[in-house]
Amino acid sequence: MIKQDLKVLEEKSIFVIREANAKFKNVAALWSMGKDSTTMLSLARKAFLGKVPFPVIHIDNSIDFPETYEFRRDLAKKWNLDLIVADSEIKPDLVGAACCGKNKPETLKKVMAKYGFDALIVSIRRDEHGIRSKERYMSPRDKNFRWDYKNQPAELWDNYSSKLDAKGHIRVHPLLDWNEIDIWNYIKQEHVPTNPLYFSRNGYRYRSLGCTHCTVPLKSDAKNVDQIIKELGDTKEEERSGRSMDKEREYVMQKLRALGYM
Amino acid sequence: MIINTVTLLGHKDHGKSTLIGSMLMHTGSATKVRINEAKMYSKRLGKAFEPAFILDSFSEEREGGLTIDTTRAQIKYKDSAFELIDVPGHEELIKNMISGASYAKFAILLVSAKKDEGIRPQTKRHLFLAKMLGISNFIIAVNKMDTVKYSEHRFEVIREELLKFLEKIGIEGRHVQFVPISAYTADNLTKNSKNIRWYTGKPLLEIMRAMANHKDSGSSDGNIRIILQGSMPHETDSLLIGNVASGEIKIGSNVKIVPQGINAMVNSLFVKGSRKRSAKEGENVAIKLDKLIKTDTKGSVMYNQDYAKGNSANKFNALIFITKAIKGKVIIKFNGMDIKGTVKIKKLIDTTNGLERGAKGAQQLNAANAEIKLESKIPAEPFSVSKELGRFIIYQGDDFSGIGTITSIIGK
Numbered sequence: 001m002i003k004q005d006l007k008v009l010e011e012k013s014i015f016v017i018r019e020a021n022a023k024f025k026n027v028a029a030l031w032s033m034g035k036d037s038t039t040m041l042s043l044a045r046k047a048f049l050g051k052v053p054f055p056v057i058h059i060d061n062s063i064d065f066p067e068t069y070e071f072r073r074d075l076a077k078k079w080n081l082d083l084i085v086a087d088s089e090i091k092p093d094l095v096g097a098a099c100c101g102k103n104k105p106e107t108l109k110k111v112m113a114k115y116g117f118d119a120l121i122v123s124i125r126r127d128e129h130g131i132r133s134k135e136r137y138m139s140p141r142d143k144n145f146r147w148d149y150k151n152q153p154a155e156l157w158d159n160y161s162s163k164l165d166a167k168g169h170i171r172v173h174p175l176l177d178w179n180e181i182d183i184w185n186y187i188k189q190e191h192v193p194t195n196p197l198y199f200s201r202n203g204y205r206y207r208s209l210g211c212t213h214c215t216v217p218l219k220s221d222a223k224n225v226d227q228i229i230k231e232l233g234d235t236k237e238e239e240r241s242g243r244s245m246d247k248e249r250e251y252v253m254q255k256l257r258a259l260g261y262m
Numbered sequence: 263m264i265i266n267t268v269t270l271l272g273h274k275d276h277g278k279s280t281l282i283g284s285m286l287m288h289t290g291s292a293t294k295v296r297i298n299e300a301k302m303y304s305k306r307l308g309k310a311f312e313p314a315f316i317l318d319s320f321s322e323e324r325e326g327g328l329t330i331d332t333t334r335a336q337i338k339y340k341d342s343a344f345e346l347i348d349v350p351g352h353e354e355l356i357k358n359m360i361s362g363a364s365y366a367k368f369a370i371l372l373v374s375a376k377k378d379e380g381i382r383p384q385t386k387r388h389l390f391l392a393k394m395l396g397i398s399n400f401i402i403a404v405n406k407m408d409t410v411k412y413s414e415h416r417f418e419v420i421r422e423e424l425l426k427f428l429e430k431i432g433i434e435g436r437h438v439q440f441v442p443i444s445a446y447t448a449d450n451l452t453k454n455s456k457n458i459r460w461y462t463g464k465p466l467l468e469i470m471r472a473m474a475n476h477k478d479s480g481s482s483d484g485n486i487r488i489i490l491q492g493s494m495p496h497e498t499d500s501l502l503i504g505n506v507a508s509g510e511i512k513i514g515s516n517v518k519i520v521p522q523g524i525n526a527m528v529n530s531l532f533v534k535g536s537r538k539r540s541a542k543e544g545e546n547v548a549i550k551l552d553k554l555i556k557t558d559t560k561g562s563v564m565y566n567q568d569y570a571k572g573n574s575a576n577k578f579n580a581l582i583f584i585t586k587a588i589k590g591k592v593i594i595k596f597n598g599m600d601i602k603g604t605v606k607i608k609k610l611i612d613t614t615n616g617l618e619r620g621a622k623g624a625q626q627l628n629a630a631n632a633e634i635k636l637e638s639k640i641p642a643e644p645f646s647v648s649k650e651l652g653r654f655i656i657y658q659g660d661d662f663s664g665i666g667t668i669t670s671i672i673g674k
Binding site: 005011015023046047127130131134163 | 263319331332334336364365489505532544545650
């Protein structure tokens with residue numbers, strides 16, 4: 001995993017966040033309390049001198065880890081976030097990718113419609129998953145949240161898509177260029193608050209956070225940010241290896257994303 | 263470390279994705295899991311091992327054997343790191359090729375040496391487009407040398423024809439290096455191949471390393487150009503926000519906002535959330551001026567006052583590349599703004615041979631000298647003076663129709 005220049009990454013992300021905020025009327029961001037979306041909020045605070053200027057949405061299926069809820073409460077208060085908690089209902093007959101493909105996007109659709117958001121900041125990274133590396137910084141979704149991946153808009157010279165379907169929205173991806181190790185190096189450099197689940201307890205830690213049903217921890221003794229950075233320098237495992245839905249069948253992420261998954 | 267972005271160019275099936283896959287493998291940049299997956303996909307589709315499958319792909323791409331949309335892969339080689347941008351070679355996917363290639367520092371053009379392949383119209387068109395995108399250094403990799411018994415003659419024929427074309431479109435030979443390779447068999451990738459002893463130059467990755475370490479002399483003229491993204495509230499103030507495209511801005515700088523034509527002085531500056539005395543190229547700033555700007559400044563430019571060209575224009579000459587024939591009104595995208603206008607084609611240029619034609623004829627996939635007229639003024643400059651303020655995109659409705667670079671300003 002290549003360590004990139006944090007200054008370059010930071011400037012690009014700040015530019016994209018500011019551009020989205022200026023370009024669209026009603027912007028919101030997804031916040032899962034994970035390392036990526038929390039880093040994005042830290043960048044947004046830099047972009048707007050300490051204040052995140054848009055609401056942050058947590059799609060809450062009520063089966064997140066207790067540590068995650070505590071982290072949400074504390075940081076929302078400390079950073080004075082305009083937090084929207086969107087309750088998502090878990091249907092017992094849906095498991096794995098079917099659950100992620102249905103519950104989360106359905107809840108998101110409702111909350112987007114309720115508040116009339118026309119742009120949604122999502123903290124995905126190109127190196128996380130093959131299909132995410134095909135994304136644009138700004139990518140239109142239609143009213144059914146579908147991603148027309150075979151006909152994406154041109155994106156060059158800091159000109160981004162203005163294509164807004166009725167009831168559709170633009171996904172904004174300010175962290176697209178970052179690698180997993182860059183996130184951790186940035187967390188270290190900027191003292192970004194971190195969900196405690198990332199740190200080792202009883203020989204295990206979470207490397208990627210989903211909800212309690214579908215995320216398994218990996219064997220690790222990394223108890224702090226420095227140890228995680230060292231561990232990532234040596235690893236040959238893929239980041240989302242603890243996320244069961246990615247493995248059910250090939251191209252599952254392509255299918256999920258095409259249908260509106262984040 | 264600094265990552266050098268490199269785009270692949272060339273006709274479909276000349277081996278762009280295969281070369282990236284092969285470089286990932288032979289530099290140790292791909293995990294075993296990925297290589298095994300690629301083996302599995304190859305087997306399942308009844309193919310011999312295909313290195314291109316190591317790259318991130320849509321199902322349609324692996325099954326159809328083509329690249330639909332651009333993707334990126336990072337490799338590390340000795341002291342250098344590269345982000346390789348894969349782009350589609352198909353004509354109908356040129357919009358995606360342009361998007362991908364626009365991020366590159368230099369380019370690797372692939373030409374297949376295989377019988378019946380060789381230089382194709384798209385080979386030359388990609389070179390033409392890359393030059394328009396501002397790419398000035400090229401590696402031309404003559405690929406599939408294993409299929410022509412590593413023939414020096416075949417390599418020379420391709421090299422000579424391309425050198426002539428490069429001269430015609432104004433790319434100097436000293437900015438281009440040729441290398442014979444086979445992406446599939448890894449000839450001349452990291453080491454000089456024993457099969458190609460007549461070639462005395464460096465292998466591909468060593469050429470890339472040299473290009474990465476080559477410092478650009480810097481084209482900036484030092485003038486302040488800050489592309490503004492509007493304003494934001496801060497405490498009781500209103501600050502202008504934007505990105506410094508060139509020059510250095512300081513507290514006390516006398517600036518002019520264009521196209522508004524307002525003069526002002528910088529009172530305070532913020533970079534990444536902290537108060538600073540100055541900000542330089544590449545940085546995102548928030549600026550408090552000695553006066554309040556009441557009009558919308560999204561897409562406006564802040565210049566140093568003494569820079570005479572800090573003016574606005576609504577009419578200019580441009581070199582354009584057309585992906586969809588232009589009829590009637592267009593939308594010009596310029597630094598995040600959408601402005602209505604018209605395009606008048608003066609002379610068409612065939613991008614496969616560099617020859618000029620009249621104003622009539624097939625536009626699609628060709629270039630043109632054109633006159634652009636806009637409904638409102640923008641802070642424009644020739645591309646040769648400022649890359650950032652000299653380039654634009656052409657749309658017709660929702661349809662991407664081409665790109666352009668400004669050659670001269672006509673009217674103010």
